Amino acid sequence: MLDNLQLAAIPKEEESMRAEYRAFIANEVRDLPPHVRARSWAAFDAEFSRKLAARGWVGLTLPRELGGGGRSAFARFVLSEELLAVGAPVAAHWIADRQSGPLICKYGTEEQKQFYIPRICKAEAFFCIGMSEPGSGSDLASVRTRATPEGSLWRLNGQKIWTTHAHHSHYMIALVRTSGTAEDRNKGLSQFIIDLSLPGVTVRPIVDLAGDAHFCEVFFDNVALDENALIGTEGSGWEQVTAELAYERSGPERIYSSIVLLEPWLQWLKSLPNPSAALLAQAGAIASHLAVLRQMSIAVTARLAAGLSPVVEAALVKDLGTEYEQQLPRLIADTVYADPDTPPPSELVRTLSYITKVAPAFSLRGGTREVLRGMIARGLGLR
Amino acid sequence: MQDNLLLDALESLLKDKAAPAVVRAIEGGGSTAALWSALEESGFCDTLVAEAEGGAGLGLADAFPLIEACGRHALPLPLAQTMVARALLTRAGERPPAGAIALASAPANAQGDIAVPYGSVANWVLLAREGALELLDARAAAIASADDHSVDALMTWPARALAQRRFASDADLRAIEAGFLAAQLAGAMRQVFALTLQYANERKQFGRSIGKFQAIQHQLSVMAEHTAAAHMAARMAFASEAQLPQPLACAVAKARASEATAIVAAGAHAIHAAIGITAEYDLQLYTRRLYAWRAAAGSESYWNARIGRALLASGASNAVDFVRQELATT
Numbered sequence: 001m002l003d004n005l006q007l008a009a010i011p012k013e014e015e016s017m018r019a020e021y022r023a024f025i026a027n028e029v030r031d032l033p034p035h036v037r038a039r040s041w042a043a044f045d046a047e048f049s050r051k052l053a054a055r056g057w058v059g060l061t062l063p064r065e066l067g068g069g070g071r072s073a074f075a076r077f078v079l080s081e082e083l084l085a086v087g088a089p090v091a092a093h094w095i096a097d098r099q100s101g102p103l104i105c106k107y108g109t110e111e112q113k114q115f116y117i118p119r120i121c122k123a124e125a126f127f128c129i130g131m132s133e134p135g136s137g138s139d140l141a142s143v144r145t146r147a148t149p150e151g152s153l154w155r156l157n158g159q160k161i162w163t164t165h166a167h168h169s170h171y172m173i174a175l176v177r178t179s180g181t182a183e184d185r186n187k188g189l190s191q192f193i194i195d196l197s198l199p200g201v202t203v204r205p206i207v208d209l210a211g212d213a214h215f216c217e218v219f220f221d222n223v224a225l226d227e228n229a230l231i232g233t234e235g236s237g238w239e240q241v242t243a244e245l246a247y248e249r250s251g252p253e254r255i256y257s258s259i260v261l262l263e264p265w266l267q268w269l270k271s272l273p274n275p276s277a278a279l280l281a282q283a284g285a286i287a288s289h290l291a292v293l294r295q296m297s298i299a300v301t302a303r304l305a306a307g308l309s310p311v312v313e314a315a316l317v318k319d320l321g322t323e324y325e326q327q328l329p330r331l332i333a334d335t336v337y338a339d340p341d342t343p344p345p346s347e348l349v350r351t352l353s354y355i356t357k358v359a360p361a362f363s364l365r366g367g368t369r370e371v372l373r374g375m376i377a378r379g380l381g382l383r
Numbered sequence: 384m385q386d387n388l389l390l391d392a393l394e395s396l397l398k399d400k401a402a403p404a405v406v407r408a409i410e411g412g413g414s415t416a417a418l419w420s421a422l423e424e425s426g427f428c429d430t431l432v433a434e435a436e437g438g439a440g441l442g443l444a445d446a447f448p449l450i451e452a453c454g455r456h457a458l459p460l461p462l463a464q465t466m467v468a469r470a471l472l473t474r475a476g477e478r479p480p481a482g483a484i485a486l487a488s489a490p491a492n493a494q495g496d497i498a499v500p501y502g503s504v505a506n507w508v509l510l511a512r513e514g515a516l517e518l519l520d521a522r523a524a525a526i527a528s529a530d531d532h533s534v535d536a537l538m539t540w541p542a543r544a545l546a547q548r549r550f551a552s553d554a555d556l557r558a559i560e561a562g563f564l565a566a567q568l569a570g571a572m573r574q575v576f577a578l579t580l581q582y583a584n585e586r587k588q589f590g591r592s593i594g595k596f597q598a599i600q601h602q603l604s605v606m607a608e609h610t611a612a613a614h615m616a617a618r619m620a621f622a623s624e625a626q627l628p629q630p631l632a633c634a635v636a637k638a639r640a641s642e643a644t645a646i647v648a649a650g651a652h653a654i655h656a657a658i659g660i661t662a663e664y665d666l667q668l669y670t671r672r673l674y675a676w677r678a679a680a681g682s683e684s685y686w687n688a689r690i691g692r693a694l695l696a697s698g699a700s701n702a703v704d705f706v707r708q709e710l711a712t713t
Binding site: 263283285316319356373380 | 583600700702713
């Protein structure tokens with residue numbers, strides 16, 4: 001497994017786009033203070049996504065003939081990095097761009113590709129992911145939401161929860177049971193693209209501890225799905241979801257969730273007349289970890305770009321990356337509040353307070369630590 | 384695939400001539416002559432010396448697997464250090480002497496001792512002192528072991544032995560020493576991890592191998608993560624075709640690898656339990672080196688503070704720009 005994480009460089013042609021991305025994004029976010037930008041890939045702004053799409057920057061890796069950029073995973077890495085580094089509000093198109101689009105291209109019919117991909121690339125179709133259910137968190141194979149064949153239709157009943165931005169999305173790609181029972185585990189599962197405007201679909205946002213409503217519960221009450229709603233092969237939902245998670249877990253967002261916090265913190269550090277060696281070491285540790293994690297993320301991207309499905313490598317980098325994201329607010333709070341006689345600047349306080357509250361979610365979304373470590377153990381041949 | 388051929392050659396030499404029994408014998412004070420002459424004859428000492436100077440003229444990227452192998456095999460001689468010392472000497476117009484060269488980049492302590500990794504098995508010590516480099520004869524020093532069963536030494540030279548072969552160099556010897564130790568740490572960590580994974584598969588308790596228990600699996604997963612991170616950090620310092628690594632990249636490599644040692648060594652010993660702390664079992668050959676090399680040429684706090692200083696002094700608008708501009712592989 002260690003041999004799969006090789007030193008790789010971003011190809012020049014992809015790197016060369018960075019300045020153009022940067023100039024556009026900087027202009028877009030210039031009026032947003034750090035504590036707002038800190039929401040980053042949790043912040044939904046359809047207008048911003050459409051502006052990116054107008055420049056051809058949504059669906060960079062999707063096929064050109066379907067309206068995408070036809071570029072490599074490295075192109076998406078560079079753009080993602082520029083967006084995340086300053087906390088641009090990318091949530092509207094993020095999931096479609098990262099995983100739903102690639103999933104449809106990989107498993108979809110020609111008709112499905114023609115229908116969804118051009119709209120994803122124009123930021124006109126936003127997607128959410130229906131995996132978790134009230135009784136199925138880490139134990140994803142136990143999902144009970146069921147689609148039952150009914151003539152040429154599927155009849156969908158059940159409930160999803162913790163579905164990010166379901167209330168703003170047009171479609172959900174859901175993992176549901178199409179045969180057998182929960183005891184059949186990962187057999188008999190399938191994926192469907194569900195139009196969330198259909199009769200019988202109810203979406204209720206859930207307010208989080210920071211006062212934001214980004215995740216939802218979604219109820220399906222006898223929803224009629226036509227045959228085109230099935231994506232991929234009936235009964236292959238588990239394999240498809242596993243491949244999808246390689247996209248979900250491999251990106252730089254698993255390193256950069258707290259990164260905006262470093263802006264006001266570095267500003268504060270630079271304002272100190274005589275930072276101690278210990279404080280400098282904290283700053284250096286934050287930078288050295290970032291440098292190595294970034295290179296590991298590029299290594300995973302290189303495998304994606306080579307057409308591989310780096311499921312285990314992505315799990316390894318995500319586990320380390322989210323640990324880093326969670327350490328930042330903890331370490332930074334200790335440095336910032338070490339001397340009550342020199343209180344920190346207001347915007348640093350606000351950004352730190354926000355990140356501190358939401359940080360526990362970083363290692364939950366996209367698979368918990370325990371799930372990831374189990375996958376790594378499987379990769380090591382232990383299970 | 385030149386590096387693979389080179390690595391295969393060194394691997395077979397080390398397997399043959401530097402097996403754990405040999406490592407133990409040399410650490411116990413046994414002769415280094417047979418092993419050193421095999422290394423010297425192999426030509427690996429001149430890996431980083433320019434072709435015009437009679438060396439192989441290879442760059443850091445090609446040398447990395449060799450240096451990593453020195454760590455992975457717990458080679459009890461300073462082959463990696465001799466490689467870089469010879470490169471430094473020839474660049475300064477000095478003729479490298481025959482024999483093993485150790486590096487020392489810290490001043491003497493209050494007792495007058497200079498800590499020299501591999502000091503007790505080196506013929507020469509390349510010392511950074513008062514803004515220049517000095518090549519000192521190891522036999523001229525009073526030598527005390529830095530630790531029982533270790534080839535690392537505490538050395539004191541009489542004043543007359545100093546400044547004999549002194550030459551100017553703009554190389555940051557401490558950073559270079561740290562970068563090479565980081566590559567050795569990556570190798571030793573890999574071996575520690577491999578031994579632990581193997582043991583977890585073999586050792587049975589409660590009727591099954593302990594590697595089947597989730598608690599053990601998660602410990603191994605965390606060890607794998609930190610071993611991978613240390614490896615990547617070291618590779619980053621050795622990414623180029625140059626003969627000498629960049630100081631800031633060495634700083635990241637040594638800081639990250641040093642930090643990983645505590646997690647990897649503690650996990651390995653916890654999973655091995657009592658057998659792991661016996662002299663007879665090989666694990667200790669590698670974990671002792673993790674402790675020693677973490678300490679040598681500056682721990683993570685020293686190198687992180689240097690990185691922190693560079694970060695605050697840089698014009699980069701955020702931390703991502705800093706690592707991309709200063710530390711990314713291109």
